[in-house]
Amino acid sequence: MxxxxxxxxxxxxxxxxxxxxxxxxxxxxxxxxxxxxxxxxxxxxxxxxxxxxxxxxxxxxxxxxxxxxxxxxxxxxxxxxxxxxxASPTPPALPEYRSALVTGGSRGIGAAIATRLAADGIRVALTYNASRTAADRVVEEITEAGGHALALHADSADADQIRAAADATGREYGKIDILVNNAGIGMGGPIEEMPIEHFDRTMAVNVRGPFAAAQAVLPHMPDHGRIINIGSVFADRTPFGTLSAYVTSKAAVAGLTRALARDLGGRGITVNNIQPGPISTDLTSADSHVRDVMTEATALRRFGTPEEIAGLVAYLAGPEASYITGATITADGGYAV
Ligand SMILES: NC(=O)c1ccc[n+]([C@@H]2O[C@H](COP(=O)([O-])OP(=O)(O)OC[C@H]3O[C@@H](n4cnc5c(N)ncnc54)[C@H](OP(=O)(O)O)[C@@H]3O)[C@@H](O)[C@H]2O)c1
CATH class of the missing domain: 3.30.750 (Transcription Regulator spoIIAA)
Structure with missing residues (x-):
C-alpha cells in the first residue's frame, strides 16, 4: 500500500x-x-x-x-x-534513593530509628520539640558516618508545625518515602488527680500528631510509601494503674493504623504499628521500682534496646515487608504473653 x-x-x-x-x-x-x-x-x-x-x-x-x-x-x-x-501481583522495586521523616528523632527510640535508616542509605529528616542540641548531635553522627540527615523543630501537638516540617523535608529531599510516627509522651497519674490538660496533651502528641503527620506527608509521598507508627504494648496489656491517658492514646494508634491502611492501600502505601515493650530510654529510666516490675514481667527478663525497635522499623520500611499493612507487631521481650 x-x-x-x-x-x-x-x-x-x-x-x-x-x-x-x-x-x-x-x-x-x-x-x-x-x-x-x-x-x-x-x-x-x-x-x-x-x-x-x-x-x-x-x-x-x-x-x-x-x-x-x-x-x-x-x-x-x-x-x-x-x-x-x-493491583499487579508483582511487588514494586524500591526506588533508587529514599527519604524518611522521623518524628521525635532527637532521643531514645526515635534517634535509633533515624540512625538505622540513615545507615541503610535513606536520607532522614528528624523532628524535635525540646531537645535541639540532642537532635543536632544525631544529625552530626549520621553525617559523620556518611549519611544524609537534617533536624527540624516541630511540636507534634501542632499540626501547622508538622506540616512545615513535612514541606521542608519534601523540598530538601524531593519526596518522603517513609514516615515514622515515633514522637510520644507518657503523662501518668491516678485518674482522681490527673489534670484533664494532661490527657489532652497526651492525645495531642501521641494521636493527633501521627494523624496530622500522615496528612502532611501524603502530598510528598510517592505510591508504595511506608508509614510506621510507634504504639505501645500497653495498648494490649495494662498491668498497673496510672496509665489511663497513655494507654488510651496507644490503643488509638493501633486503630488509626488499621484505618489508614484501608485509606491508603489504593496507593500501595503500607501502614503498620510497632508496639514496643519496655525499652531502655529516658521515658522508662525515671522510676527504678517500675523498671524492676517491668523487667520481671518480660519473658526474657530484660529491657529491650532502642536499636532492637529500629531494626523492626528498618524491616517494615524494606523490600521484604511489601505485603504487610494494617498490622500491629509487638516487640516486647514477651511482656504481653
Ligand atoms: N521506652 C519505652 O519503653 C517505650 C515502650 C513503648 C512505646 N514507646 C513509645 O516509643 C516512642 C519513643 O519513646 P522513647 O522511649 O524513645 O521516649 P523518649 O526517650 O522520652 O524520647 C521521646 C522523643 O519524642 C520527642 N517528643 C516528645 N514530645 C514531642 C513533641 N511534642 N513533639 C515532637 N517530638 C516530641 C522527644 O523530643 P524532644 O526531647 O526534642 O522533645 C524525643 O525525641 C514513644 O511514642 C513511646 O510512647 C516507648
Missing amino acids: SLTPEGRALESHVAEVWAKLEERATAGLSAEECARFVAAARAIEAAIEPDAAIDGCRPDAPLTDHPWLKGSTAVSAALPTHSERL
Missing part, C-alpha cells in the same frame, strides 16, 4: 510510539501489563487511516490525547489504569 506523506509521517510516529511502549515495558512492568501495552499499540495501528490529517499529532503527546485516538475506547481499555497497575 502506498502511503501519502502524512501517512508516512504517521507511520514513523507509530514506530516511535512502539519504541516508547517497549521502553516502558522493559522498565519493570509485569508480563500482563506488557501484553496490554502491545494491545494498545495494535489499537493505534488499526486506527490509522493513511490519508487522514496529522495536524496536532506530536510524538510526545500522551497516547490517549492523539487526535485520532481521543475517546477511543479500544485504546483506553487496553492501557492499564493506575489502579490496575497497583
Whole structure:
C-alpha cells in the first residue's frame, strides 16, 4: 500500500510510539501489563487511516490525547489504569534513593530509628520539640558516618508545625518515602488527680500528631510509601494503674493504623504499628521500682534496646515487608504473653 506523506509521517510516529511502549515495558512492568501495552499499540495501528490529517499529532503527546485516538475506547481499555497497575501481583522495586521523616528523632527510640535508616542509605529528616542540641548531635553522627540527615523543630501537638516540617523535608529531599510516627509522651497519674490538660496533651502528641503527620506527608509521598507508627504494648496489656491517658492514646494508634491502611492501600502505601515493650530510654529510666516490675514481667527478663525497635522499623520500611499493612507487631521481650 502506498502511503501519502502524512501517512508516512504517521507511520514513523507509530514506530516511535512502539519504541516508547517497549521502553516502558522493559522498565519493570509485569508480563500482563506488557501484553496490554502491545494491545494498545495494535489499537493505534488499526486506527490509522493513511490519508487522514496529522495536524496536532506530536510524538510526545500522551497516547490517549492523539487526535485520532481521543475517546477511543479500544485504546483506553487496553492501557492499564493506575489502579490496575497497583493491583499487579508483582511487588514494586524500591526506588533508587529514599527519604524518611522521623518524628521525635532527637532521643531514645526515635534517634535509633533515624540512625538505622540513615545507615541503610535513606536520607532522614528528624523532628524535635525540646531537645535541639540532642537532635543536632544525631544529625552530626549520621553525617559523620556518611549519611544524609537534617533536624527540624516541630511540636507534634501542632499540626501547622508538622506540616512545615513535612514541606521542608519534601523540598530538601524531593519526596518522603517513609514516615515514622515515633514522637510520644507518657503523662501518668491516678485518674482522681490527673489534670484533664494532661490527657489532652497526651492525645495531642501521641494521636493527633501521627494523624496530622500522615496528612502532611501524603502530598510528598510517592505510591508504595511506608508509614510506621510507634504504639505501645500497653495498648494490649495494662498491668498497673496510672496509665489511663497513655494507654488510651496507644490503643488509638493501633486503630488509626488499621484505618489508614484501608485509606491508603489504593496507593500501595503500607501502614503498620510497632508496639514496643519496655525499652531502655529516658521515658522508662525515671522510676527504678517500675523498671524492676517491668523487667520481671518480660519473658526474657530484660529491657529491650532502642536499636532492637529500629531494626523492626528498618524491616517494615524494606523490600521484604511489601505485603504487610494494617498490622500491629509487638516487640516486647514477651511482656504481653
Ligand atoms: N521506652 C519505652 O519503653 C517505650 C515502650 C513503648 C512505646 N514507646 C513509645 O516509643 C516512642 C519513643 O519513646 P522513647 O522511649 O524513645 O521516649 P523518649 O526517650 O522520652 O524520647 C521521646 C522523643 O519524642 C520527642 N517528643 C516528645 N514530645 C514531642 C513533641 N511534642 N513533639 C515532637 N517530638 C516530641 C522527644 O523530643 P524532644 O526531647 O526534642 O522533645 C524525643 O525525641 C514513644 O511514642 C513511646 O510512647 C516507648
